[in-house]
Amino acid sequence: MADGQPRVRTRIQARNRAVILAAALKVFADHGRRGATLDMIGEEAGLSKPNILYYFAGKEAIYEDLLTGLLDTWLDPLRALDPGGDPMTEILGYVRAKLDLSRRLPLESRLFATEIVQGAPLIGTNLRGELRELVADRAKVIEGWAEAGRIAPVDGRHLIMSIWALTQHYADFGVQVAAVLDDADPWDAAAMHLDTLFTRMLQV
Amino acid sequence: MADGQPRVRTRIQARNRAVILAAALKVFADHGRRGATLDMIGEEAGLSKPNILYYFAGKEAIYEDLLTGLLDTWLDPLRALDPGGDPMTEILGYVRAKLDLSRRLPLESRLFATEIVQGAPLIGTNLRGELRELVADRAKVIEGWAEAGRIAPVDGRHLIMSIWALTQHYADFGVQVAAVLDDADPWDAAAMHLDTLFTRMLQV
DNA sequence: CGTGACTTTTACCGCTTGGTCAAATCGAGA
DNA sequence: TCTCGATTTGACCAAGCGGTAAAAGTCACG
Numbered sequence: 001m002a003d004g005q006p007r008v009r010t011r012i013q014a015r016n017r018a019v020i021l022a023a024a025l026k027v028f029a030d031h032g033r034r035g036a037t038l039d040m041i042g043e044e045a046g047l048s049k050p051n052i053l054y055y056f057a058g059k060e061a062i063y064e065d066l067l068t069g070l071l072d073t074w075l076d077p078l079r080a081l082d083p084g085g086d087p088m089t090e091i092l093g094y095v096r097a098k099l100d101l102s103r104r105l106p107l108e109s110r111l112f113a114t115e116i117v118q119g120a121p122l123i124g125t126n127l128r129g130e131l132r133e134l135v136a137d138r139a140k141v142i143e144g145w146a147e148a149g150r151i152a153p154v155d156g157r158h159l160i161m162s163i164w165a166l167t168q169h170y171a172d173f174g175v176q177v178a179a180v181l182d183d184a185d186p187w188d189a190a191a192m193h194l195d196t197l198f199t200r201m202l203q204v
Numbered sequence: 205m206a207d208g209q210p211r212v213r214t215r216i217q218a219r220n221r222a223v224i225l226a227a228a229l230k231v232f233a234d235h236g237r238r239g240a241t242l243d244m245i246g247e248e249a250g251l252s253k254p255n256i257l258y259y260f261a262g263k264e265a266i267y268e269d270l271l272t273g274l275l276d277t278w279l280d281p282l283r284a285l286d287p288g289g290d291p292m293t294e295i296l297g298y299v300r301a302k303l304d305l306s307r308r309l310p311l312e313s314r315l316f317a318t319e320i321v322q323g324a325p326l327i328g329t330n331l332r333g334e335l336r337e338l339v340a341d342r343a344k345v346i347e348g349w350a351e352a353g354r355i356a357p358v359d360g361r362h363l364i365m366s367i368w369a370l371t372q373h374y375a376d377f378g379v380q381v382a383a384v385l386d387d388a389d390p391w392d393a394a395a396m397h398l399d400t401l402f403t404r405m406l407q408v
Numbered sequence: 409c410g411t412g413a414c415t416t417t418t419a420c421c422g423c424t425t426g427g428t429c430a431a432a433t434c435g436a437g438a
Numbered sequence: 439t440c441t442c443g444a445t446t447t448g449a450c451c452a453a454g455c456g457g458t459a460a461a462a463g464t465c466a467c468g
Contacts, residue, residue, distance in 0.1 A: 012445075032322060034239035037425065051446055053427065110321050117317050118236060120379045127383035135384050152404065157384055158397040165373035166366055173369075175324045179331035180339050180361055193362040200356065201404045216415070242456065255416055257457065
């Protein structure tokens, strides 16, 4: 077993693969898919370039590993939206969960953002597959609530995308947010602002 | 006058500089600052690599030219927001203008987005300068309207950022939007959705 | 139509970068 | 402690890239 992706058996392999992925996440988020170099990742991880290539088949393989693992994390809160729950509670809960994700995992958010902005060359099929279906399903649920008069009328898919746009903005465009807000911590005010926004928009 | 940026005198210079900038916009938006190569730009422009370097001092110079010219275009609609106008009309007008900008100039929007997501290495100072001041000023106007009871209470700066996030989303994350909406044209529905969203949020 | 400036091309350079390879080193079990 | 597989390193390539130099070609104008 000389290269490629060895079976994760030993402690060292588990640890070093994790270290490399963490380092790569930072470097890819900061410099983009192409701007990142194996040397940068190596320095961040404290490993030499050939050593990194002992654990991963190549730079692209690291990027792919990172991204495919990410989509699930990203969609989990939307999966958790309960059709049987109280509409306003469920939607506001989703907004908060998504905002929390941006606050806790800003690097992941930015990595995802760059991939999408540049046309999703890698996860395009996933977008048209599981993402599309999940959104269609949840949009139906939301529009069912609207038709039942439990929330104001709304386009479910555009509502979901609005939630994405508003929550991810605070992570993806963090430097701009910081500039506008004079480096004050944005998160508490953001939570209140989005709470107000969606409450007013959806209350009957 | 052998290289660098020759004075734009001749027709050929004006035309070729424009052609190069247009080509570079597309390539930078698709591949990012680092992923773009002079050969790609050359192919897109129909010019050879050395010929491009006859008109621009280097790859970075093209990128800078593109970005610095962009910020003004991007902020113009916010400047046009009239403190003396009707609050709801002004804000909804700004939303529509910004959405229209995203629809008409998606490449520019994506170029701007990548720059910000990766930390705004080039225009960071502009963000903390003119952008910060303009937003602070307009936020004051909006909050004045709110205090006068002409619109619902709202954090002016977060409202402005919300407008940015929601409108730019349709351009920056275009492939994701297309995947979710099954490639249907998103713009009309987006305009209605955002109109509804901000009307409900701001009406007293 | 000739001339000097403007424009384009061909050939090339040096550096960076992803990746390879073989040798050296380490580490856990017999 | 010995051994063999797992891990790490140093030396090295080949390709891609930004950029340069100088010659060749083109254009406007007297």
